[in-house]
Amino acid sequence: MFPSNPVVAVCHPDPYPYYRSLLAGQGLQFDAELKLWVASRACVVQQVLEHPACLVRPPAEPVPRAIAGSSAGQVFAHLIRMNEGSAHAAPKQALAQALAALDPVHIAARAMHFSALLAARLELQNAAGLNAWMCDLPVYVMADLLGFAEAELPQLASWMGDFVRCLSPLSSAEQLAAASAAAQSLLTSFAKLLAATAPGNNSLVSQIQQEAAIVGWQTQDALLANLIGLLSQTYEATAGLIANSLVALLSQNGLQQQMRLAPEQIGALLQEVCRTDPPVQNTRRFVAQACTIDGVALQAGDVILLVLAAASRDDSVAPNPDEFSLDRPTRPLLGFSHGRHICPGQALALNIVAAALQSLLALPIALDPAALQWSYRPSLNGRLPLFVQAPSTLTESH
Template sequence: MTQPITILNAACHPNPYPYYASLRAGQALVFDTELKCWIASRAAIVQQVLESPACAVRPVTEPVPRNIAGGTAGEIFSYLVRMNEGQAHAVPKQVIQSSLRKLDLSGIAAYTQQHAALLTSKYDVKAGNGLTHYLFDLPIHVMGNVLGFEENTLPALANWMADFVRCLSPLSTAEQIDAAHVAAKALQDSFRQLLQESQAKPHGFLAGLQSEAELCGWQHADGILFNLIGLLSQTYEATAGLAGNSLTAWQAHPNLLQDLRADPAALPAKLSELVAEVARHDASVQNTRRFVTQACEISGQALQAGDVIVVLLAAANRDAAVNPDPDTLQLSRPDRKVFTFGHGRHACPGQHIAEQITGNCLHHLLNMPAFDFSALRWTYRPSLNGRIPVFTHNIQNQENT
């Protein structure tokens, strides 16, 4: 029997978009009496919530999730600029955003091509399990290279990150949280050593970030270190989800694959458009939450301190008021409005990095001989807000077993 779709399971549902459309057709801001939260699904309301100074990313009474508070993973979380408000985090946010803007995207592309080749020799990407590992490991290998990690440390870095990010979900088990604290300690130690070694690489990304921090007066070494771990964790899941959802789009739109392959010279530009459109059409981050810190009004509705708002980013992406013909995948969509990477003061600073890695990852897979995209099968990783495909054995592999 199919489980009824709700905001708690929509991100992992095979097709949550009719459900989101029904929410958009209802009240602008609706209260769910069972879950005791408000739901925002229209683009205008989602934008208003994300811009409101009264709506914070964490509850005032619980700045760190209680399931990881007191451990190493919780210590890292407490410093993340995306998870905190206020003036104390304004300068760190400025430093990180400025440093990421200076990154050479052509260098990101070169690293992606290099590690895509290495990982496809390590994993059998024509099997679902191998493809899933490849999609998760690739962004960590690329960003590890950018940050200055040695090649032989990248597999361990990817394993630590896999364990660390699991504690960021309310669905985490006690065993996963214990593993996350161990991984967090390993990440702390490896990043601390890396920051010390960055002095010997004056033209590297980390040296530039540290110089920027010094100029702006951000002298908290642990704050820098922990936000670098946070950057890596954001890139890890966002890129795996974006690439995975691009692959599922190819299966749903077989003519798209033919079009991409028809003109090799235009392929990079078309892949860039595809990645941007998939981020809108099938968001890897389906929702986020905001916690009301003081009495305010959203869309004419009075809210009180302590209220919780579930912000349906994926629903807003498909609002015809901002994206005409929203249910159609359009590579050349004009004035595309995308909420997947956030908006306003908590917009993801690594969006362009995730998109660049994804585009080059897809380019590599397209050039692989005998890769049958139509044979892929998948489920979605259990999550309240992430839409990340976990690929299973494809038809060809099943026939050969």
């Protein structure tokens, strides 16, 4: 059965036939139930992402009302991905330059190290251990690159698990309170890290500080918030990419064995997962002033839902879009966004996940499609599978 709308589609077991139906319609379609415009074609999605009148937050509500005035709201207000203009451009330049300077070999080595560390602590042959591994590993790697000590990583991962709840409109009052407490703890920890970081110590924090000075980004609160933002995006989107890659390995015949025999193809696997089953399925833009996109007159106050997962399967940019193929010469990876808000951490995320999968596939454990099932964590835009043991395997284990 098709999902009822593109928001609930995010957690549907197979939303892609529904997304194809969106692609068959108008470039911009008004959804009366959701009270917003829906863009699904790649060319229209790209137009919206590039248009200066289409903003990442509604001008009258730069911080969600549910967290305004809290520590979580303080962090949210400074995130470059939630800002425009000067509050976005200079900080993004600093972060992009610092992330681009990271050594891919070093990233892979640290990801392998922490994958092995977590594998020794967790039972990866069962679903609970696998879920913990895929969520904690990206945070461990990013926090290590930033300069935190290894002993601090479990607490940081725990705080991050609480903090990301503030980013979802589905969170309860209790989850929002925990998110705010976690935000305060993270702000304190990052402030200590900044104070203890010597210039030129080769950590990512030191590199970001240097790049920030070059572009004139000297706002301490904003710097702290965006360091936390690096961890939060790592926690959700990178964990989602790991999990969706595991789903591909479990559901595509022969793919797991192919990756074990030819791990150099993992990079192509990840890019095809990003195209066919991206961890970020949609995003929103808020129209700040009247404009015309794809022949549709939009008014200030209009909201556009960009269905990135549909646009990545648009046959105008990906021939035979529903075929899972490692041999595509190019791929639209719109889950990393496009235009001025394109994710500066794309290469970093892909490097972490590639090393994580290579490490996992080298372990003497079986990723058995008969033993693992999955459903999707409740979300309005992120597709994160959570694994459970198949009932038959639970019975057999007893």
